Amino acid sequence: MKTQELIASSKQDLVAAGLQLPIMEAFYTIQGEGRFTGYPAYFIRLGGCDVGCVWCDVKESWEAGKWPVLSIEQIVEDALAHPGRLAVITGGEPLMYDLGPLTKLLKEKGFTTNIETSGAHPFSGDFDWVCFSPKKFKKPHPSIYPVADELKVVVAHKSDFAFAEENAGKVNPLCELRLQPEWSKASRFTPEIVEYVKRQPNWKISLQTHKFMDIP
Ligand SMILES: C[S@@+](CC[C@H](N)C(=O)[O-])C[C@H]1O[C@@H](n2cnc3c(N)ncnc32)[C@H](O)[C@@H]1O
C-alpha cells in the first residue's frame, strides 16, 4: 500500500473505533428541547446521517465526509473551555459512530452526557440521558428501546400521533413521553398536540425554544 492509502485507512480505523469523529460544529448554548430545556449545554454535532427526514432542520449535516475529523481528546478539550458541564451529543445521527470512547472521556472530565438520537443504529456510549426521537424514514434499532429516558416524537402529519403511541408501547415504562411540533408546521399542529396532551396526560409538549430565542 502507498503511504497516502495507509494514512487514509488508519484514519478510517480511528473513526470506526470512535477515537476520532467528524464534527460539523460544537457550541455552548441553552438546551432548547425536551427534559433539559433551559439548561446551559455544550452541543457536539457529529457529521453524517442516513435517515433522510424530509423536514430535517440540519440537512447540511448528512454528508459525513464534508466535516473535519477530530480526536476525542480535542473535542473534550474544546468542551472544557466553557463553564457548563452538560454535554449533548447530536448530529447528524450520532449513533452511526461508537460513542464509547468519547462519552468515557467526557465523564472522566466531569461532564454529564446526553444524546439526541433517532435510534436508527445500534446503541453505544455511556449516557446519563437518552433522548430518542424515532423516525418513519428509517426504523429504529431494537437496542434503543430499553435505554431511552425520553421519547420525543416530531409531529409533522396527523399519522404521527399513532406513530408516537406505537413507539411508546416499546420503550420502558419510566420513559418520559413528549410530542414536538415540526417547526414549519407548528401553527397547524400545535393546537392538535395541545388537545392530545390534555386528553392523554401521559404525554407532554416539547417546543424548540432556542428557535424562539434565536440562539443556536
Ligand atoms: C437534528 S436532530 C439530530 C439528532 C438525531 N439525528 C435525531 O433525529 O434525533 C435533533 C432533534 O431535532 C429534531 N428535529 C429535526 N428537525 C426538526 C424540525 N424541523 N422540527 C422539529 N424538530 C426537529 C429531531 O427529531 C431531533 O429530536
Ligand SMILES: Nc1nc2[nH]cc(C(=O)O)c2c(=O)[nH]1
Ligand atoms: N439550543 C438547541 N437545543 C437543541 N436541542 C436539540 C438540538 C439538536 O439539534 O439536537 C438542539 C439545537 O440545535 N440547539
Ligand code: SF4
Ligand atoms: S435523523 Fe436527525 S439528523 Fe438525520 S435527517 Fe432525521 S432529524 Fe435530521
Ligand SMILES: [Mg+2]
Ligand atoms: Mg437542532
